[in-house]
Amino acid sequence: MIEAELKAVVRDPERVAALLDARAEGHPQVYEDTYYDLPDGSLMAGDRELRLRTVHGEHDTRSVLTYKDARVDASGSKPEHETRVDEPNAVHAMLAGLGYVRAIAFSKRCRNYEFEHAGRRMLATLVQVPELDGTFLELETLVEQEQLGPALDDVRAVLASFGIAEKDLTTELYTDAVAARRA
Template identity: 55%
Template structure:
């Protein structure tokens, strides 16, 4: 199972960041809307272990696709990077039905409005995503690359950090807060 080496930051200047990303990648990026539905056992065992199961529907100019994802517990607390297994599924509604039929329950669903750029840093493929979640204040940047295993994770995270510096993102802007936690808090408060 590969590890998603990822860092996330709050963005102070979204327009400036988008300009820097477009200049680096040579284009305006790919706009997509992610509709994420998370599942857990009725007793919350996955969440308690730091794991998650998600069905994501992605809609953009290229059409609609669905992904089934399992993320294990974080293997690096400083970044929150997690082992990840993901596969395309033909029908998001059917995938959700399979999970419910297997005893999992839907715990949270929300939308992310994203613009994605594919970049390269230190010979590694990167995905940089500018994210707005309608229920949350602010804009976020996620930069990720796959790490083959735990031994490769430090080099993968170093490439991500160099990319963030190139984009003008300071370490003080980094956050490990999960969207799921922030959305759940916002809903409980509102």
């Protein structure tokens, strides 16, 4: 599956949050993300991601191991493979044992909204990364490769309904932005 996703800088976070709240119930969560790479950096250099995420929600905590392949188009959309993890510490140890190294780790404060648009299940996430300035909006839907173009059109339509313009879109990865801030 391809994660048809667009990310934008939000110029008016309160307005966008109110529009999202009118569409669906928001769920606050804190993500603790650890990204892994090979010692030579070839995974990230090849635009691929290996991430172990622990999500702290209102009522539970869960962990997910995700692999994202390289971008398939200019939007930044990537094939994604994900599975739930019962023992994150064991997975950290397994990855280290297999020769992966922790490339970067950081947290994100998120508010997630799930809704349907044009027959597609959408996930909108308002994101703040404590180390970065501003608020971001990620909007995604999972599709087969041949549906990527129409799915991105639907994602753009929803973003436009929130007042997000093309000039607000960004393909900069949080990993890159956090690394640059720390440098």
